[in-house]
Amino acid sequence: MSKHSLKDGSGYLIIDHSESPGIDPSDIPEKLRSTTNIVGPNQVFEADVQFCAHCGSQVILNPKRTRPRGYCSKCNHYICDNPICNKECAPLKQLLDKAERSIIKTGNIILTDK
């Protein structure tokens, strides 16, 4: 089936703090600051979600984002902000296919091309 928009086939995330004190930004661990949705008290966050075509981590399509979103023209898919994923096209699906073929052929996961 053809894909009309990059958002086609997105997943869905809801964080419902309508009856909860929510998350205070100061509580968020340093390593999670860039990926945590700060949903305050009595707030509900809903967004489309996709996955980085290269590493498989979550990409939340935050409608309030102003920076350009990562995109791979070879995969025709959103990618995350990780610099490694923005450097070259290395799709996760290709890696999984390679791992699956390797398991079937050898019984082990061998990901090198040799």
Add this chain to the structure above:
Amino acid sequence: MARWAAAIPSWTPVAVADTTNMTDNGHQTIQGGSTTQRGELREVYLGGQAGASSPTFMVLGRNSTVGATLTAARLAALDPSTAALAAPPTNYAASTTKPQRSSTLGMLLNLSFNAFGGVVRWVNGPDEIVSYLGNTASLGELSLNAFTGGTPGLLGSNIIFETL
């Protein structure tokens, strides 16, 4: 193929750092049933049950060390006509060899919320893939656990996935 529900109705996550042994009953992990089995996540639901404010930084990701000698938790097919698998995947929270979250692949989903009244529901898109493959590190397990920080609180979790 068949869809399965892996639920743990009430548990308190124990926060751990990457590549550190997880604590029994402080995580929820799904391990593939055989060296070739592939399964895809469809939905993750977390319902907070804490009695006081509990910022809980839940992450779902891959393990660089997989559990061994597992104590199986609930796993039920969604469709009553689902045929039994010769090698079913295992939903577990306790094991002799403890799983460890990968430092590179350990955070595919950030599901942070407040377990005092908060609810998180993530549904995978039809074109997206979050899968496990086999039953060895680092692709053979997907685990739901708490990242270091916050005050993890009591919650109930349900993971729906499909074996392929």
